[in-house]
Amino acid sequence: MKILECVPNFSEGRNRDIVEDIISALTEVPGIRLLDHSMDPDHHRSVVTFVGFPEEVVAGALAACNRAAELIDMRKHEGGVHPRIGAVDVVPFIPLADAEMSEAVGAAHRFGAMFGVRNRIPVYFYGASALSPDRRELPDIRRGGYESLEERLKDPKWRPDAGPALFNAQSGATAVGARIPLVAFNVVLNCSDLKRAEDVARSIRQSSGGLRHVKAIGVHLKSRGLVQVSMNLTDYRETSMRRVFDEIQARAGLLGIEILESELIGLIPQAALDGRSPEYFKLKDFSDRRILENCL
Template sequence: MSDIRKIVECVVNYSEGRDMDKIEKIVDPYRKAENVKLLNYEADKDYNRVVVTIMGEPEAVKNSVVESVGVATELIDMTKHEGQHSRMGATDVVPFIPIKNMSMAEAVELAKETAKAINEAHNIPVFLYEKAASTPARENLAKVRKGQFEGMAEKLQDPQWHPDFGKNEIHPTAGVTAVGARMPLVAYNIDLDTQNVEIANKIARAIRHSGGGFRYIKAGGVEIKERGITQVTMNITDYTKTSVYRVFETVKMEAKRYGVNVLGSEVVGLVPMEALIDSAAYYLGLYGFSMDKVIETSLME
């Protein structure tokens, strides 16, 4: 008999990347939840952010997210938060990704249910974004998060930016949360051997869609002081249309304009195998290579 269970992935971003004791407490509800699998969590001290990836049955995932948001609300004080990554809340973003036997429409409905539950349980105002957005202006997370925590209290007074759930008042210490539904993306950072963050910003502007670059790239520049470098940090929102290798090579080309070298790159969280296979085929010059030739793919059938 085939498995007809619905499976959804959720990649929750919290504004804490330095205190491992707090992070473990935030992640703990996912470890304990039935029908939920904790796949990965990665903390970044410079970004002061942890990305938690879980997968499971929709109702169980929703309940565990709401519980974890409650822990984050107790432990994270956004009035004291500092980091390189844009953020507007203790639990910053909660995207749902349909994985198995689940449509995007169902993921959108799950996002709405979760957003409502977060607001009712923790009194946090919530925006819906991406495929779950209530208006086209809220599809782009960057527009939703513009102003960050410090400017969000004023932003919520604008009738165009009243939250989808909750009052137009931020939670005093946990801020605002965005909940959405989307297809799988690749969170990708490219390291540059320069401390000049303006160079990273210029490269980011050149490759992102809003700057005339790739249609499926959202990018910015950040300084990683601890390592003495900068990064071009990005989300590749559709890796089937904008390949990882194409972005990497373009950043290398743009960096040469400023006498800067690319040191390497990193994937944050989990990544679809196809995104890496595509890049491997490019760099190895493989003819007619596809996912069908990957052993792990045949084992999953």
């Protein structure tokens, strides 16, 4: 059975009515199964996870993302700590079960073309769906954020892969990709010093010479008066949650800081836990429903 997972990220984490409207548009599509959704006011971001057959997933992504493009205004988006380039910031397609990566790539390309044209939003393809090597990595596409997008679009090098090469002030741009399942993993430190979280993030992320397949930033959680190391583990098979957690614990310990708790955004494959219990990672709000295989 060929199943695709889709995990769109929206630049809205504070207005529950908007997020529920987006989810409602998604769940009205026949064949879509909603697995998870979350809102984060500090990141000012929502993440939705759903699965279905390939064409159903493309239809569901269009329904949800079209609604988000109508409701979210990037001109009013401020105070979030997460990098973003648009209202519909990133839309990855992930092959599951018997689906091949080529089918996720096809879904990404079909979705991106239709979404960009309908909403007049520039679309960039990343990951396995990238059309050029310099767009394969998501951080390269998001560098400079929404605020730099108008100027970047004047550069022929940054002509979008789909949609118009015009700045859409309300919606910004969207990155659409195909990839394997990743682990969105955040670790909260028991301190309020952002520089310490940034130092820990710098020490573990691949781009700074740290662990392979780890993207990490330090962020301030204003609502809690704490700091967090926010991460994407893009290949948990090579760099596991356990290795990352142990490294953060060691690095934080050298700074005299303890890990308060950690959290997952969305679902993870069972193997990502690397045989450890949720308690090992100090995971909050964890249940068996956070394991991807248990939901399929």
